[in-house]
Amino acid sequence: MRLLIALGGNAIKQAHEEGNTAEQFTNCRVTTRLIAEIVKKMGPDDRLAITHGNGPQAGNLLVQQEMGKEKIPAQTMDVVGAMTQGQIGYMLQQTLMNYLVDMGTTVPVCAVVNQVLVNKDDPEFFGDMASKPVGNFFTEEEAKQLKRDHPEYIVKKVKPNGEKTWRRTVPSPDPISNVEAEAIKRMVDAGIIVIASGGGGIPVMCDARGRYAGVEAVIDKDLAGERFAEVINADEFLVLTDVEVVKLDYGKPEEKPIFKMTLAEAKKYSDQGHFLAGSMGPKVRACIRFLEWGGKRAVITSLDKAVAALAGETGTHIVRNEVE
Amino acid sequence: MRLLIALGGNAIKQAHEEGNTAEQFTNCRVTTRLIAEIVKKMGPDDRLAITHGNGPQAGNLLVQQEMGKEKIPAQTMDVVGAMTQGQIGYMLQQTLMNYLVDMGTTVPVCAVVNQVLVNKDDPEFFGDMASKPVGNFFTEEEAKQLKRDHPEYIVKKVKPNGEKTWRRTVPSPDPISNVEAEAIKRMVDAGIIVIASGGGGIPVMCDARGRYAGVEAVIDKDLAGERFAEVINADEFLVLTDVEVVKLDYGKPEEKPIFKMTLAEAKKYSDQGHFLAGSMGPKVRACIRFLEWGGKRAVITSLDKAVAALAGETGTHIVRNEVE
Numbered sequence: 001m002r003l004l005i006a007l008g009g010n011a012i013k014q015a016h017e018e019g020n021t022a023e024q025f026t027n028c029r030v031t032t033r034l035i036a037e038i039v040k041k042m043g044p045d046d047r048l049a050i051t052h053g054n055g056p057q058a059g060n061l062l063v064q065q066e067m068g069k070e071k072i073p074a075q076t077m078d079v080v081g082a083m084t085q086g087q088i089g090y091m092l093q094q095t096l097m098n099y100l101v102d103m104g105t106t107v108p109v110c111a112v113v114n115q116v117l118v119n120k121d122d123p124e125f126f127g128d129m130a131s132k133p134v135g136n137f138f139t140e141e142e143a144k145q146l147k148r149d150h151p152e153y154i155v156k157k158v159k160p161n162g163e164k165t166w167r168r169t170v171p172s173p174d175p176i177s178n179v180e181a182e183a184i185k186r187m188v189d190a191g192i193i194v195i196a197s198g199g200g201g202i203p204v205m206c207d208a209r210g211r212y213a214g215v216e217a218v219i220d221k222d223l224a225g226e227r228f229a230e231v232i233n234a235d236e237f238l239v240l241t242d243v244e245v246v247k248l249d250y251g252k253p254e255e256k257p258i259f260k261m262t263l264a265e266a267k268k269y270s271d272q273g274h275f276l277a278g279s280m281g282p283k284v285r286a287c288i289r290f291l292e293w294g295g296k297r298a299v300i301t302s303l304d305k306a307v308a309a310l311a312g313e314t315g316t317h318i319v320r321n322e323v324e
Numbered sequence: 325m326r327l328l329i330a331l332g333g334n335a336i337k338q339a340h341e342e343g344n345t346a347e348q349f350t351n352c353r354v355t356t357r358l359i360a361e362i363v364k365k366m367g368p369d370d371r372l373a374i375t376h377g378n379g380p381q382a383g384n385l386l387v388q389q390e391m392g393k394e395k396i397p398a399q400t401m402d403v404v405g406a407m408t409q410g411q412i413g414y415m416l417q418q419t420l421m422n423y424l425v426d427m428g429t430t431v432p433v434c435a436v437v438n439q440v441l442v443n444k445d446d447p448e449f450f451g452d453m454a455s456k457p458v459g460n461f462f463t464e465e466e467a468k469q470l471k472r473d474h475p476e477y478i479v480k481k482v483k484p485n486g487e488k489t490w491r492r493t494v495p496s497p498d499p500i501s502n503v504e505a506e507a508i509k510r511m512v513d514a515g516i517i518v519i520a521s522g523g524g525g526i527p528v529m530c531d532a533r534g535r536y537a538g539v540e541a542v543i544d545k546d547l548a549g550e551r552f553a554e555v556i557n558a559d560e561f562l563v564l565t566d567v568e569v570v571k572l573d574y575g576k577p578e579e580k581p582i583f584k585m586t587l588a589e590a591k592k593y594s595d596q597g598h599f600l601a602g603s604m605g606p607k608v609r610a611c612i613r614f615l616e617w618g619g620k621r622a623v624i625t626s627l628d629k630a631v632a633a634l635a636g637e638t639g640t641h642i643v644r645n646e647v648e
Contacts, residue, residue, distance in 0.1 A: 020397035061407075064392035071391065072384045073344035079411055083385075086410025087403055089437040090526055090538075097503075098535040108507035111437040113413040113519075179421075183432035183516045190510040195437075202414055211422040214414075 002188075003038070003310075004234040006225035006286075007031060007052040008241040011303055012088055019060050028091040034306050036099035039107060039193070047188050049232050051225040052092065054084035054199025058218070062135035062168075077134075077170060078202050078214025085113055085198035092195055109193045115179035115212060116201025116224050124171035124217070130154045131278070132172035132218045137164035152216075171217040175224040179204060179212060181231045188232045200224040222286040230293050237290045237298040238310065239283050244302045246284065246316040248274050260317045263291045287318045296320070326512075327362070327634075328558040330549035330610075331355060331376040332565040335627055336412055343384050352415040354627075360423035361631050363431060363517070371512050373556050375549040376416065378408035378523025382542070386459035386492075401458075401494060402526050402538025409437055409522035416519055433517045439503035439536060440525025440548050446497035448541070454478045455602075456496035456542045461488035476540075495541040499548040503528060503536060505555045512556045524548040546610040554617050561614045561622040562634065563607050568626045570608065570640040572598050584641045587615045611642045620644070 011031040017023045039048060058080050065074035075083070089111025097109050123129050133156070138146060143155045143166035159165040178184065178197060187194045200219030204212040222239055229237045245257040248269060261269065266288050275281040280300075287298035301308075301315030309315030333339075335355040341347045363372060382404050389398035399407070413435025421433050447453050457480070462470060467479045467490035483489040502508065502521060511518050524543030528536040546563055553561045569581040572593060585593065590612050599605040604624075611622035625632075625639030633639030 018397050021400045021403050060396045064388045064396050066392075067395065068388035068391035072388050073342050075411070076345045079345050079414065082410040082414035083407040084410065086406040086408065086413070086437055087399070089410070090403065090406035090439070093437055093504075094439065094528070094536050094538070101534045106506070108504065108510065110504055110507035110511075113410055113417055113435040113437075115414070115418060180417075180432065180434055182430070183434035183511070186432065186514040186516060187434075187507070187511055190514050192507045192510060204418070210425045212418050214418070 001236065002047040002232055002234045003049075003236045003238060004225060004229035004232060005035065005038075005048070005050050005238045005306070006222050006240065007050065008303065009053045009055050010242050011052060011240065012091065013056040019056055025091055025095065028095045031303060032092060032096035033099055034303065035096055036103060037307050038310065039100060039105060040103060047191075047232060048193050049188055049228065049234070050092065050193065050195045051197040051221060051228055052088055052195070052199070053221045054081065054088055057084040057087055058199060059135055066136060076214060077216040077218065078204065081199050081202045081218070082113055085111070085202070088198055089195050096193070107191065107193055109195070110187065111195035111198070112180060112184065112187070114184070114196040114198065114201050115204045116197060116219055116227065117176045117179055117206055117212070118173035118203050118215065118217060118219065119176055120205050122171065122173035124173045128154050128156070130169045130171040133158045133167040133169050134218060135168050138166040139164050140166060142166070171215075172220060173203065173217055175201065175219050175227050178224075178227045178231050184228070184231050194232070197221070197224045197228040220282045222283045223289070226286040226289045226293075229290055229295060235296045236310075237287060237295055238306065239287065239298065239300045240303045240306055241283065241300065242302055244305050244314055246275070246280060246300050250274065250276065250280065258316055259314070260319070262322055263288060263318065263320050266318050291318060291320050325560065326371040326556055326558045327373070327560045327562060328549060328553035328556060329359065329362075329372070329374050329562045329630070330546050330564065331374065332627065333377045333379050334566050335376060335564060336415065337380040343380055349415055349419065352419045356416060356420035357423055358627065358630050359420055360427060362634065363424060363429060364427060371515075371556060372517050373512055373552065373558070374416065374517065374519045375521040375545060375552055376412055376519070376523070377545045378405065378412060381408040381411055382523060383459055390460060400538060401540040401542065402528065405523050405526045405542070406437055409435070409526070412522055413519050420517070431515065431517055433519070434511065435519035435522070436504060436508065436511070438508070438520040438522065438525050439528045440521060440543050440551065441500045441503055441530055441536070442497035442527050442539065442541060442543065443500055444529045446495065448495035448497045452478050452480070454493045454495040457482045457491040457493050458542060459492050462490040463488050464490060466490070495539075496544060497527065497541055499525065499543050499551050502548075502551045502555050508552070508555050518556070521545070521548045521552040544606045546607045547613070550610040550613045550617075553614055553619060558614075559620045560634075561611060561619055562630065563611065563622065563624045564627045564630055565607065565624065566626060568629050568638055570599070570604055570624050574598065574600065574604065582640055583638070584643070586646055587612060587642065587644050590642050615642060615644050
């Protein structure tokens with residue numbers, strides 16, 4: 001059995017926290033203790049790989065870069081992505097390794113720097129189609145100044161009311177493939193628990209000669225995680241977020257939890273608009289892709305229910321056919 | 325043949341540059357083009373691994389963290405190290421991969437997040453023995469304020485004259501071993517060009533139960549690189565810096581270049597104080613350790629002479645015995 005776990009933002013930083021090192025390590029410990037429980041149940045031929053978001057960490061780094069810009073040049077978004085892969089990869093790797101040591105397990109854990117290919121013709125790159133807000137909130141006046149300082153930035157009003165309602169917005173293109181696929185595949189085959197595709201991967205484009213270059217974008221981490229799941233030939237794809245089960249008619253009086261859906265049902269509900277864009281939408285889409293590619297089961301649940309959900313006790317399970 | 329290349333700071337950022345993304349990619353391209361030349365000559369059983377410094381990048385990030393501290397908490401030094409491993413690993417990985425693609429080579433390249441173990445009893449951790457200055461320069465008044473804000477910091481006067489002569493100084497403990505040794509060994513055996521131990525590795529200590537935790541320190545990248553060379557069972561250790569050959573009596577009228585020394589000679593010269601601490605000293609010490617461990621040849625030269633030095637045409641070669 002090969003399993004890919006996609007960790008949500010709350011696995012590393014809680015929304016109410018400022019994001020200091022101690023807080024983040026505490027959250028990572030909660031997360032990796034649960035992952036260690038999963039490793040404990042693995043046989044010698046089973047494989048596990050992990051991916052994670054980076055929203056709060058990239059956001060904090062962008063603010064630091066902005067505040068330090070008089071002295072130090074800000075790095076581009078692809079480099080910011082790479083830096084957060086190092087940061088979060090380190091915290092997950094160290095804390096998971098410590099739990100494995102406690103358990104007497106010697107499975108190696110290793111986080112890698114990982115690029116993900118996007119298409120230069122992706123609609124997100126055109127006009128002001130970019131959809132992913134990043135970094136600081138600004139007043140209208142500050143937003144205008146930001147645009148004067150960086151004419152290439154797309155700055156959008158992202159909240160209807162309030163003092164600071166504007167934010168820099170970057171493209172969120174669809175991930176095409178995992179650039180380090182061959183290295184990752186060999187690592188997983190060699191028995192290493194690989195942490196990769198962090199923050200949706202470092203977004204890169206490819207020219208006609210096959211050479212990669214970074215782009216100013218942010219890739220959805222669940223959609224990129226699905227590409228990672230393909231690379232390691234995963235049977236199961238576990239998407240961890242802040243709700244135990246997916247809801248139909250979310251936020252409406254008739255809202256109802258869904259514990260199991262077939263691929264066909266998931267596509268139907270998705271087409272009917274049951275899942276919010278930028279929230280449950282891309283998670284369900286990633287699961288649909290995973291099953292269409294050939295995966296056996298996709299599960300969406302909350303971090304604390306991960307072990308129970310894998311055992312079939314809770315969570316939203318998506319399978320190819322009813323009989324499975 | 326298994327080769328470990330240790331890249332100096334100038335491989336990624338020139339001293340006169342501010343360190344923006346474009347400059348750093350340009351430098352990385354110069355570096356990885358040379359490395360690609362080396363890969364070109366490798367047979368199917370040969371292996372290559374790479375390590376690099378992170379001084380300018382960590383310094384810049386520390387300044388950004390300091391300037392952003394009113395809004396965003398600064399991360400600890402171990403996390404800063406991890407972030408620069410992501411940053412530099414990404415730039416080296418992408419540019420090397422692009423040259424390999426141009427050459428029609430499909431050897432996978434992968435940078436990893438990598439911890440290096442240090443000893444809690446290392447003298448660098450005691451009193452104000454810490455020897456590695458990091459981040460901003462401060463006036464005496466600013467230095468006093470920094471110390472009030474962070475009582476745990478060691479702040480030292482690092483230049484005799486000038487307005488801003490004080491800097492935060494952190495321990496630079498000796499590296500004991502590479503924590504991700506098993507994962508890295510499997511990766512290299514699987515034919516991957518691994519970039520690891522960046523910036524000397526993320527410094528960690530180990531408690532009595534075998535659990536790791538980060539420490540506020542910076543490890544010398546050549547000494548840590550030597551531990552990495554042991555992990556991959558390297559035959560050769562190539563240390564790239566800004567001089568073509570090591571000098572005896574450096575800076576004196578009788579200064580003379582040295583093209584070849586035996587291990588015994590290197591130890592003798594080292595004991596005689598020919599090599600400066602914080603400069604050529606740790607590089608020669610790393611080479612001595614490599615040969616004592618069992619390595620065949622260590623070479624110190626400049627980046628642009630890397631290929632010629634490996635061919636025996638220049639550089640300072642250190643071998644175990646005269647006959648080799």
